[in-house]
Amino acid sequence: MSSVKLFAGKGTADLANRIAEIYGKPLGKCTSQKFSDGELNFSYNESIRGTDLFIIQSTTPPSDNIMELLLMIDAAKRASAKYITLVIPYFGYARQDRKDRPRVAIAAKMMANLLTAAGANRLMTMDLHAGQIQGFFDIPVDHLDGSAIFVPYIRDLNLDNLIFASPDVGGTARARTFAKYFEADMVVCDKHRKRANEIASMQVIGDVEGKDVVLVDDMADTAGTICKAANLLKDKGAKTVRAVCTHAILSGKAYENIEGSDLDEMITTDTIPLKQKSDKITVLSVAELFAKAIRKVHDHESISALFI
Numbered sequence: 103m104s105s106v107k108l109f110a111g112k113g114t115a116d117l118a119n120r121i122a123e124i125y126g127k128p129l130g131k132c133t134s135q136k137f138s139d140g141e142l143n144f145s146y147n148e149s150i151r152g153t154d155l156f157i158i159q160s161t162t163p164p165s166d167n168i169m170e171l172l173l174m175i176d177a178a179k180r181a182s183a184k185y186i187t188l189v190i191p192y193f194g195y196a197r198q199d200r201k202d203r204p205r206v207a208i209a210a211k212m213m214a215n216l217l218t219a220a221g222a223n224r225l226m227t228m229d230l231h232a233g234q235i236q237g238f239f240d241i242p243v244d245h246l247d248g249s250a251i252f253v254p255y256i257r258d259l260n261l262d263n264l265i266f267a268s269p270d271v272g273g274t275a276r277a278r279t280f281a282k283y284f285e286a287d288m289v290v291c292d293k294h295r296k297r298a299n300e301i302a303s304m305q306v307i308g309d310v311e312g313k314d315v316v317l318v319d320d321m322a323d324t325a326g327t328i329c330k331a332a333n334l335l336k337d338k339g340a341k342t343v344r345a346v347c348t349h350a351i352l353s354g355k356a357y358e359n360i361e362g363s364d365l366d367e368m369i370t371t372d373t374i375p376l377k378q379k380s381d382k383i384t385v386l387s388v389a390e391l392f393a394k395a396i397r398k399v400h401d402h403e404s405i406s407a408l409f410i
Contacts, residue, residue: 104152104153104154104184104185105152105153105154106125106127106153106154106156106396106400107127107130107150107153107154107155107156108121108122108125108127108128108129108130108156108158108396109129109130109132109146109155109156109157109158109174110122110129110157110158110159111134111157111158111159111167111170111171111174112134112166112167112170113159113160113161113162113163113166113167113170114158114159114160114191114373114375116372116375117158117160117191117372117373117375117387117388117389117392118158118159120372120387120389121158121189121389121392121393121396122393123389124389124390124393125393125396125397130146130147130148130150131146131147131148132144132145132146132147132174133145133147134170136166142166142169142170142173143173144170144173144174144177145177146177146178146181149181150178150181150182150183151181151182151183152182152183152184153183153184153185154183154184154185154187154400155178155183155184155185155186155187156187156189156226156396157171157174157175157178157186157187157188157189158189158191158392159171159174159188159189159190160190160191160192160194160373160374161190161192161193161194161195161213162192162194162351162374164194164195167194168194168213168216171188171190171217172216172217172220175188175217175220175221175222176220176221178221179220179221185223185224186221186222186223186224187222187223187224187225187226187396187399188217188222188224188225188226189226189227189392189396190225190226190227191227191228191371191373191374191388191392192227192228192321192349192351192373192374193210193213193227193230193231193235194213195209195210195212195213196210196230196231196232196235197210197231198210199211199231199232199234199235199238210231210232210235210238211238213238214235214238214239215238217239218239218240218241222241223241223242224241224242224243224244224399225239225241225242225243225244226243226244226246226392226395226396226399227243227244227245227246228245228246228247228248228348228371228373228388228391228392229246229247229248229320229321229348229349230245230320231320231321233245244395244399244405246388246391246392246395246405246408246409247409247410248320248346248348248371248388249279249280249283249409249410250391250408250409250410251371251386251387251388251391252280252346252369252386253280253283253410255369255384255386256280256284256316256346256369257284261314261316261342262314263312263313263314263341264284264286264313264314264316265281265286265287265288265289265308265310265313265314265315265316266278266280266281266284266286266287266288266289266315266316266317266318267288267289267290267291267306267308267310267315267316267317267318267331267335268288268289268290268291268317268318268319269291269317269318269319269327269328269331270290270291270292270327271290271292273318273319273320274288274290276318276319276320277290277317277318280316280318280346283410287308288308289306289307289308289309289310289315290306290307290308291304291305291306291307291317291331291334291335292304292305292306292307304330304331304334305334306334306335306338309338310335310338310339310340311338311339311340312339312340312341313339313340313341314340314341314342314344315335315340315341315342315343315344316344316345316346317331317332317335317343317344317345317346318345318346319345319346319347319348320347320348320349321347321348321349321350321351322345322347322349322350322351322352322356322368322370323351323352323353323354323356324352324353324354324355324356324359325352325356325359325360325363325368326359328345328347328360328363328365328368329359329360329362329363329364329365331343332345332363332364332365333363333364335364336364342366343364343365343366344365344366344367344368344369345365345367345368345369346369346370347368347369347370348370348371348373349370349371349373349374350368350370350371350373350374350376350383350385351374352374352376352377357377357378357380360380360382360383361380361382365382366382367382367383367384368380368382368383368384369384369386370383370384370385370386371385371386371387371388372385372386372387372388372389373388391408394408395408
């Protein structure tokens with residue numbers, strides 16, 4: 103069996119170091135530089151010929167990190183790596199997975215085409231915005247589930263009147279998975295948007311009086327939806343409101359929104375590094391989960407044991 107080598111892009115350096123430490127193999131040495139006009143240059147500083155190569159890189163902020171990832175794939179292919187697996191904890195552009203209005207790009211499909219054309223042999227990611235994005239790839243996709251990280255944490259909270267909520271109709275399947283595991287009820291916050299990142303109206307479908315509510319979503323960008331849902335749930339009589347969000351993008355006024363909201367806690371992961379700390383944000387690491395997945399993929403074993 104070919105040897106394993108792990109490399110990291112700049113976008114996920116801290117998480118990659120934790121994954122490598124748990125896996126038991128140091129990150130490989132590489133150099134990523136930027137010319138004065140912004141053009142990127144990448145090179146591996148050690149031989150990767152014949153190796154089972156794992157490239158760890160989340161794609162946010164998207165422009166530089168996606169370009170760096172493409173260069174890492176191309177350099178690996180030209181350096182005769184045997185098998186190239188992309189470990190993308192947060193897969194950017196996943197929100198653009200369909201034509202929801204005329205004359206728009208399906209960016210998630212374009213991303214899949216770019217990564218495959220560059221030479222990737224396999225993709226490993228977590229909590230895609232829509233599970234069907236796996237079908238955009240013509241290479242194997244290992245789609246890890248953040249519930250393996252969140253469920254033990256929620257269980258340890260020992261909440262008395264637990265109920266799960268989806269912040270929008272599109273996320274009901276995700277919330278229902280948690281509700282089914284805990285044998286709890288579920289409510290839905292039905293929202294209507296004026297435009298991207300701006301909510302016009304929202305209403306709660308279901309009863310949350312005296313309940314400990316856990317909102318479930320795959321990502322928080324400006325955190326506007328989560329915060330508005332938390333405020334509404336508290337207005338409807340919820341005892342406590344927490345949010346589970348795998349990917350903490352937290353752009354714009356996100357931190358300000360979270361601090362000023364009725365959220366008791368936001369539980370997220372380190373797929374994306376936080377820009378600043380907040381007493382309301384709890385970060386759980388996905389490093390061990392990805393390290394186990396990498397080992398199983400390399401050993402040609404099933405990853406089913408990594409799911410709740």
